[in-house]
Amino acid sequence: xxxxxxxxxxxxxxxxxxxxxxxxxxxxxxxxxxxxxxxxxxxxxxxxxxxxxxxxxxxxxxxxxxxxxxxxxxxxxxxxxxxxxxxxxxxxxxxxxxxxxxxxxxxxxxxxxxxxxxxxxxxxxxxxxxxxxxxxxxxxxxxxxxxxxxxxxxxxxxxxxxxxxxxxxxxxxxxxxxxxxxxxxxxxxxxxxxxxxxxxxxxxxxxxxxxxxxxxxxxxxxxxxxxxxxxxxxxxxxxxxxxxxxxxxxxxxxxxxxxxxxxxxxxxxxxxxxxxxxxxxxxxxxxxxxxxxxxxxxxxxxxxxxxxxxxxxxxxxxxxxxxxxxxxxxxxxxxxxxxxxxxxxxxxxxxxxxxxxxxxxx
Numbered sequence: 001x002x003x004x005x006x007x008x009x010x011x012x013x014x015x016x017x018x019x020x021x022x023x024x025x026x027x028x029x030x031x032x033x034x035x036x037x038x039x040x041x042x043x044x045x046x047x048x049x050x051x052x053x054x055x056x057x058x059x060x061x062x063x064x065x066x067x068x069x070x071x072x073x074x075x076x077x078x079x080x081x082x083x084x085x086x087x088x089x090x091x092x093x094x095x096x097x098x099x100x101x102x103x104x105x106x107x108x109x110x111x112x113x114x115x116x117x118x119x120x121x122x123x124x125x126x127x128x129x130x131x132x133x134x135x136x137x138x139x140x141x142x143x144x145x146x147x148x149x150x151x152x153x154x155x156x157x158x159x160x161x162x163x164x165x166x167x168x169x170x171x172x173x174x175x176x177x178x179x180x181x182x183x184x185x186x187x188x189x190x191x192x193x194x195x196x197x198x199x200x201x202x203x204x205x206x207x208x209x210x211x212x213x214x215x216x217x218x219x220x221x222x223x224x225x226x227x228x229x230x231x232x233x234x235x236x237x238x239x240x241x242x243x244x245x246x247x248x249x250x251x252x253x254x255x256x257x258x259x260x261x262x263x264x265x266x267x268x269x270x271x272x273x274x275x276x277x278x279x280x281x282x283x284x285x286x287x288x289x290x291x292x293x294x295x296x297x298x299x300x301x302x303x304x305x306x307x308x309x310x311x312x313x314x315x316x317x318x319x320x321x322x323x324x325x326x327x328x329x330x331x332x333x334x335x336x337x338x339x340x341x342x343x344x345x346x347x348x349x350x351x352x353x354x355x356x357x358x359x360x361x362x
Contacts, residue, residue: 004051007040008079012099019082022094023048033134033269033277048093052086059180072180073100073162083162100164104146105139111278111329112140115313116265119285120144121152123199125262126219128206130229130237135267136279137228138164138204144226145202148172154199159189161204172200179204190214194221203227209244216253219260233317233340234264234284235302238294258294261286268317268338270330278329280320280338287312318345325349 007027011019016029023045026037043051055074056064064070069087074097076082081100086093107117119127127144129137142165148154149172156172161179168174175196183189186203187210193201194217206212206227215225231237241257242250266282284290289305306316315323321335322345332349339345347354 001051001054003041003047004055005076005079007038008076008082008097010038010040011097012080017099019097019099020095021048021051021097022089023092032275033271045092048095051095052093055084056086057181063180070180071162073178081163081166083164098164100166101139102166104142104165104167107143107147110136110139110143112143113281113283113315115283115285116140116144116281117147118313119263119265120147122224122262124219124222124224125286126215126225126227126257126260127262128227128229128237128264129267130231130234130264131267132230132232135269137267140265140267140279141202141226141228142167145174145200148200149174155197156200156202157193157196157198158202159183159186159193159204160202161186164204186211187214190218194218194223198223200224200226205229206241206244209246209249212241212244213253216256216260219262220256224262229264231266233303234266234282234306235299237264237266237284238299238302254297255295258286258291261291261294266317270321270324270338271334272329273331278324280317280324280335281315282306282317282320283314285309285312285314287314316340318348321345322348 011029014029014031016031018030020028021043023043025042027040029036029038057072060070060072064086071085074082074084082097083100085096129141131137145156149167149170152171154172156174158176163176163178177183177189179186190211191214201218201223203211203215206229219225229237229240231240242254245253263286264284267279269277270280272278284306287309293301293305306314317340321339324330325332325335336342336345
């Protein structure tokens with residue numbers, strides 16, 4: 001375990017976000033989104049077996065034996081806490097560890113839009129932070145929670161699998177519950193949370209219809225519910241939610257969602273000119289127009305409503321990328337690679353704006 005802890009310490013000191021280990025291959029760190037081989041002994045099968053046995057919590061061992069994979073938090077004294085995934089590949093153990101940052105970054109450090117602050121300050125409704133894996137969803141969600149914690153007297157309950165950021169009570173009272181350690185399931189913990197006098201409930205990830213139905217129920221009764229979703233844009237998030245439910249349930253769910261949704265923030269991480277990464281944020285706020293489109297099942301018009309909703313604090317990805325380029329934070333080339341509509345963004349760079357939103361919406 002001495003070598004294992006040395007690897008973890010080197011990762012923290014080197015600014016790595018992730019660590020990858022598998023039998024017979026180099027240890028790999030992810031630094032600024034790049035994978036880098038590390039000068040360390042190649043893990044052997046016996047060594048990996050020893051590490052897996054040592055770090056797996058007692059309550060996860062049955063699941064690991066049955067499923068050949070499991071998630072948990074691992075705390076190394078004097079080094080830090082890591083979100084850990086153990087799995088098998090080619091019949092041997094492999095590890096993926098992500099550093100859980102002890103200090104939650106601020107909005108300014110993350111480069112988040114000011115409207116995100118106002119969304120975090122909402123008293124009720126569902127707020128979703130969407131994006132692909134590695135798009136910074138959990139970090140943005142943590143920054144929103146810390147903003148609430150620092151400025152409002154609220155009772156916050158988090159339901160996570162596993163815990164990614166550790167919060168300390170400031171103005172708010174926070175309880176963090178880890179699935180597997182503190183509660184058997186998201187859905188069960190969410191139902192219990194409603195009996196624990198919360199103001200804010202954070203769910204690490206929306207995974208099924210049971211969780212989302214409970215989230216809508218919580219929002220209906222005056223709670224603020226924060227969660228993440230794996231989608232590529234804000235309007236697609238609505239379709240993804242409806243896909244959780246059976247076909248004959250979707251009409252009712254869609255109307256309930258129209259009444260409980262507060263906002264969807266979708267992110268893409270863009271390489272910056274200074275060698276770091278910055279988020280491009282698409283913001284959809286549940287204005288009267290958005291609510292009406294969801295109620296009427298005109299989901300194909302949501303993108304146009306986002307484009308034309310600038311005065312309400314909304315923006316689409318092309319608008320976000322244009323601002324980043326104009327601010328000198330990212331290059332035109334990087335922005336075009338990640339644009340929803342690269343041709344339209346290229347025209348925007350030339351000062352040409354052909355908005356179809358108003359015509360489409362009528």
